[in-house]
Each structure stands twice: as C-alpha cells, then as structure tokens.
Amino acid sequence: VKVGSSGSYRRLFDFQPVGDPGSDGVLIDLTPSNQVRFIGSGQGVTTSATVPTGRFVDLVVTMGDDGALSVYVDGVRAGGASVPDGGIVGCATRELRFAANQNGTERLTGEVDRMAIFARALPEADVRRWQSLAFG
Numbered sequence: 001v002k003v004g005s006s007g008s009y010r011r012l013f014d015f016q017p018v019g020d021p022g023s024d025g026v027l028i029d030l031t032p033s034n035q036v037r038f039i040g041s042g043q044g045v046t047t048s049a050t051v052p053t054g055r056f057v058d059l060v061v062t063m064g065d066d067g068a069l070s071v072y073v074d075g076v077r078a079g080g081a082s083v084p085d086g087g088i089v090g091c092a093t094r095e096l097r098f099a100a101n102q103n104g105t106e107r108l109t110g111e112v113d114r115m116a117i118f119a120r121a122l123p124e125a126d127v128r129r130w131q132s133l134a135f136g
Contacts, residue, residue, distance in 0.1 A: 002056045004109035006034050011106050012059075013115075014097040016040070028061055029106070036061060036071045038083060047071050049079030056113060058131045062121040070121075075131045077124060 001012065009029050016025030016039065026040035030051060037046045038061070049071035051059060060072040067083040098115055099108040114134065122130065 001051070001059050001108070001113070002111040003030065003034060003051050003053045004111075006030075006053060007032050009037075009106055010108045010110075011097065011099060011101050012036075012108060013061075014101045017102060027101070030108075036079070038063070038069055038081065040083065043083050045069065045081040045083055047079045047081040049073065053110075056111070058135060060122070060127050060130075062127070064121040068121075070124075072124070072127045075128045 003010075009031060011027060011029045013026075013028040016027045026038070029037050029039075031037050031046055034051045034053060035046050036049045036051060036059075037044065039045075047069055051057060051073060058072070058074050062070045062072075063083065064070075068080065069083060070080045071078050095102070099110075099112050100106065116130070116134075
C-alpha cells in the first residue's frame with residue numbers, strides 16, 4: 001500500500017456496515033496520524049504502528065485467536081494491540097471492500113498494489129517469507 005495524505009480516517013479493509021459500532025463485521029483503517037486501527041466485535045483499538053506516507057510499503061496486519069494484533073511494515077513488526085473476544089463476529093452478508101468503506105465515502109488516499117487474506121495469523125517468519133515471495 002502507498003499512503004498519500006493524512007488528516008482523516010482512511011479505510012484499508014472493510015467488512016462492516018456503515019455506522020455500525022463494530023458489533024458486526026470488521027474494518028481496518030488508518031487514523032488521521034496514520035496509525036493502524038482495528039474495529040470488530042464491539043471493540044475498537046488503535047495500534048502503536050504508524051504507516052509511512054509517500055512510498056509503497058508491505059503492510060501486514062495479523063490477529064491471533066487470543067485477539068492479539070500485530071502490524072508489520074516492510075517485514076518488521078511496527079506495533080500492535082489486543083482485541084477482547086477474538087475480534088471478529090458476523091461478516092456474512094456484505095461485500096468485502098479494499099480502500100473504501102461500504103458506501104465508498106471513507107477512501108484511502110493512495111494506492112493499493114495487491115492484497116491477500118489468510119485464514120490464520122501468520123507468525124513473523126511467515127510474514128517475511130510472504131514479503132520475499134511477493135516483492136522479491
């Protein structure tokens with residue numbers, strides 16, 4: 001992902017109804033200061049990871065069964081947080097959106113080159129391995 005300007009909330013990944021406080025679905029976005037934020041299962045947390053602007057970065061967000069969030073930037077853990085209750089509920093009845101919310105109003109200012117979703121949280125060694133495979 002290549003993040004352009006900051007100053008507002010910008011979606012990276014959205015599977016949550018607009019206006020839902022996080023009780024159904026999940027979203028990952030950037031705060032006005034470019035920190036990665038996760039909302040899901042009635043909980044919203046801002047991680048300690050900040051995404052640099054103006055260049056492409058390999059951004060990976062993982063969530064373990066215990067609700068532990070880890071954010072990797074260019075293969076290095078940049079921060080994290082914890083979500084109670086496992087983090088994700090629902091997600092069965094709407095489109096998966098990248099770089100915009102469900103109605104298209106909260107958009108990422110920047111570019112997305114490619115995305116992947118895995119059914120399990122990748123350990124740090126796998127994050128680096130996938131980065132190597134994807135970006136050489």
